[in-house]
Amino acid sequence: MTVSVSKAALRVIGDQVAFLRAFVRHPLAVGAVAPSSRFLAGAVAGVVPPGARCVAELGPGTGSITRALLQRLGPEATVLALEIDPAFCQVLRRDLPDRRLRVVEAPAQRLPQVAAELGVTVEAVVSGLPFANFPAAIRHEIVGAAHGTLVAGGVFAGYGYAPFALPPLLNVHFGGHGTRFVWRNLPPAFVFTAQKPKWASARPPDGHDQG
Numbered sequence: 001m002t003v004s005v006s007k008a009a010l011r012v013i014g015d016q017v018a019f020l021r022a023f024v025r026h027p028l029a030v031g032a033v034a035p036s037s038r039f040l041a042g043a044v045a046g047v048v049p050p051g052a053r054c055v056a057e058l059g060p061g062t063g064s065i066t067r068a069l070l071q072r073l074g075p076e077a078t079v080l081a082l083e084i085d086p087a088f089c090q091v092l093r094r095d096l097p098d099r100r101l102r103v104v105e106a107p108a109q110r111l112p113q114v115a116a117e118l119g120v121t122v123e124a125v126v127s128g129l130p131f132a133n134f135p136a137a138i139r140h141e142i143v144g145a146a147h148g149t150l151v152a153g154g155v156f157a158g159y160g161y162a163p164f165a166l167p168p169l170l171n172v173h174f175g176g177h178g179t180r181f182v183w184r185n186l187p188p189a190f191v192f193t194a195q196k197p198k199w200a201s202a203r204p205p206d207g208h209d210q211g
């Protein structure tokens with residue numbers, strides 16, 4: 001009997017193995033035993049305006065959200081992916097040979113410096129980071145760096161499995177946040193969004209709850 005396995009299925013299995021390995025090595029930094037489902041990835045990427053020219057992704061892992069972003073964005077867009085795990089960087093460079101993707105092995109905290117070095121204007125920041133596992137000072141440093149790097153009117157989207165880590169940070173740095181729940185992920189997850197005001201007195205965008 002011959003069993004044929006598609007290239008896509010092999011890639012999914014490979015990503016799962018890479019993820020589990022990374023989780024065993026660095027459970028707190030990886031923060032999940034499986035990559036995001038396409039439903040969660042689509043919900044996070046869906047917050048980004050399709051016409052955005054530069055999107056920063058923090059903690060891309062094996063690229064679930066990266067793929068959704070690349071599908072959504074135009075031919076001239078750039079996805080700047082900051083990942084601390086060198087094995088994940090290697091997987092991304094190997095499996096996503098897209099000239100719009102720039103994988104940088106660096107912590108998310110360095111986003112302002114990396115964006116400045118590359119001379120890009122960041123219109124959206126998406127995060128796959130497990131904020132709940134980080135000390136408060138690091139959480140603030142990362143969300144502050146994202147806010148500081150975004151253009152006025154730029155959007156932020158990240159996910160988490162409980163509503164206690166990211167929402168308070170978004171309230172402090174962006175002045176509010178929106179929430180959506182995605183069931184079809186293991187485990188089900190919240191997607192949290194925020195927008196940097198277009199001008200100082202701007203209110204959070206329509207549909208973004210306060211608190």
Ligand SMILES: C[S@@+](CC[C@H](N)C(=O)[O-])C[C@H]1O[C@@H](n2cnc3c(N)ncnc32)[C@H](O)[C@@H]1O
Nearest residue numbers: 029032035036059060061083084085107108128
């Ligand atoms: C929960 S995984 C998410 C992976 C992928 N975005 C997904 O949704 O499937 C978290 C990722 O964040 C990375 N990470 C953790 N801390 C980081 C930091 N300070 N800067 C950049 N990446 C970080 C981990 O190596 C891992 O790839």
